[in-house]
Amino acid sequence: MFLFKLLLKNAFRHKLRTLLTMVGLIVAISAFGLLRTIVDAWYAGVDATSSTRLITRSAISVGYPLPLYYAERIRKIEGITDVTWANWFGGIYIDRKNFFARFAVDGPSYFTLYPEYRVSDEHKAAFLADRRGAIVGRKIAQRFGWQVGDTIPLQGNIYPGNWNFTIRGIYTGADARTDETLMLMHWSLLAESVRQRVGSAQANQVGLYVVGIKDPNRAAAISQEIDALFRNSGAETRTETEKSFQLGIVAMSQAVLMAIRAVSFVVVLIIMAVMANTMTMTARERLAEYATLKALGFSPGFVVKLLFGESLMIAAIGGALGIAATFPLASAFLSQTQQLFKVFAVSQETMLIQAGAALVVGLIAAAWPAWKMSRIDIVQGLRHIA
Structure with missing residues (x-):
């Protein structure tokens, strides 16, 4: 409980910076979820096919x-x-x-x-x-x-x-x-x-x-x-499974789907870079604090836990809000494009991937600062105390 309170206090020490980082994470995770839902909607006809139906059409x-x-x-x-x-x-x-x-x-x-x-x-x-x-x-x-x-x-x-x-x-x-x-x-x-x-x-x-x-x-x-x-x-005819037939239709838009997938991952990479920058700034500002903790006998592992814990807390809150924001965003998108998609719903798999993406962002963003702070020299760190 003590560690949780410490992480929460540290995470919101600079409220504006933390809130802006969370907003960016919410936008990235919700956009990622919407783009994945669009791709899923494109493949909805494939997922709904039956293995006991064939389609016979002109060759x-x-x-x-x-x-x-x-x-x-x-x-x-x-x-x-x-x-x-x-x-x-x-x-x-x-x-x-x-x-x-x-x-x-x-x-x-x-x-x-x-x-x-x-x-x-x-x-x-x-x-x-x-x-x-x-x-x-x-x-x-x-x-x-x-x-x-x-x-x-x-x-x-x-x-x-x-x-x-x-x-x-x-x-x-x-x-x-x-x-x-x-x-x-x-x-x-x-x-x-x-x-x-x-x-x-x-x-x-x-x-x-x-x-x-x-x-x-x-x-x-x-x-x-x-x-x-x-x-x-x-x-002459060409006969194939219903799934193959639907995949053939989807293949006509394959380039578009690949572009959507690429954009969804680029969005996550961008917010990962932003959050990594935030955690690097946080670590630099607290250099003296971490040196003091090591001087008092705290292990380098404790410093690593602080940085990873803070980063994961920000990622968890931002990710949860991003997942929640995906549903109204998807509803608004569907209201403007009803004629394009037969089935359009945010799947459980998409939500799990969003949560995993937020977790990965939190871990990677804290990796470099945590490694640097775990190796900090106590004497050099204490020189930063005013």
């Missing part, structure tokens, strides 16, 4: 469609439990800035392969019974204030025209990683519209297939079998 690009009859051929492969498909709908809701993902799906099979999208049997039945029905995620419904029964107008771009969909259900995620920002409508309605405009050939096409498998260990073998089935056809 050329995800933007090239595949024939609808592929579904039956894929379904016959051993080890496959079910097949569903989806098309990107696009469209504009009131204004282009109101962006969210909109997919046309095969209603009867889609929710079988995505059990993490939890929707009541009543809402699911209402959706399946209404060709112009839609199911939306909880977060997107909260964002726009939608309720079951509301009509959602969309201006089509990929599928031209003015579309009106009635919300028949609102789904919730199985856990915090589940995307709750989707709007799902019937693929059959879009196919009928395309058939009336340009004919059956283009109507019976899908953007990608989602394939359910029994054994995740056979994912690679089944993927090869699917692709071999359509090799040398007019629409």
Whole structure:
């Protein structure tokens, strides 16, 4: 208890300098946490993937469609439990800035392969019974204030025209990683519209297939079998695990993510240098005090404990406040960028890394001054006494 009181008194001997150092540490730790949360949000789709789902898309690009009859051929492969498909709908809701993902799906099979999208049997039945029905995620419904029964107008771009969909259900995620920002409508309605405009050939096409498998260990073998089935056809396929598919999307922004990571560590290094300077100044000012302690019989280890203890106390207080500040900072950031991230939350892992970063800053900042003061010559140190 005595040592704790001594450390607390020493830490706030120069209140302004200590407070400014803490402010810098709070800014650095909270900024580090926010940047890590942004990176985590980018990878949220990867973390939420299932090992029992494969994605089959065009070998050329995800933007090239595949024939609808592929579904039956894929379904016959051993080890496959079910097949569903989806098309990107696009469209504009009131204004282009109101962006969210909109997919046309095969209603009867889609929710079988995505059990993490939890929707009541009543809402699911209402959706399946209404060709112009839609199911939306909880977060997107909260964002726009939608309720079951509301009509959602969309201006089509990929599928031209003015579309009106009635919300028949609102789904919730199985856990915090589940995307709750989707709007799902019937693929059959879009196919009928395309058939009336340009004919059956283009109507019976899908953007990608989602394939359910029994054994995740056979994912690679089944993927090869699917692709071999359509090799040398007019629409060759590329099949991969859902995780690989999501990683491919994230890879498009890899340079940005690397820059964000680099900046987050640079911020911590800068505050480490600032705090090291603070502790060096503190040690220099107390040179005579440390020499007196050694003259009174205190060991060099006691002097080291004082410096490390003071530095760690400042780091602990600043780090704790920095972690606490991350939450309102993340909320403010999310309010301005809702359309960018499906899942955005400060994780426990991020908080632990923030605490570890603060601890490392405290230890490294005190290392050099502590080593110097432990080797101080008593006679030279006492000369500093006025």
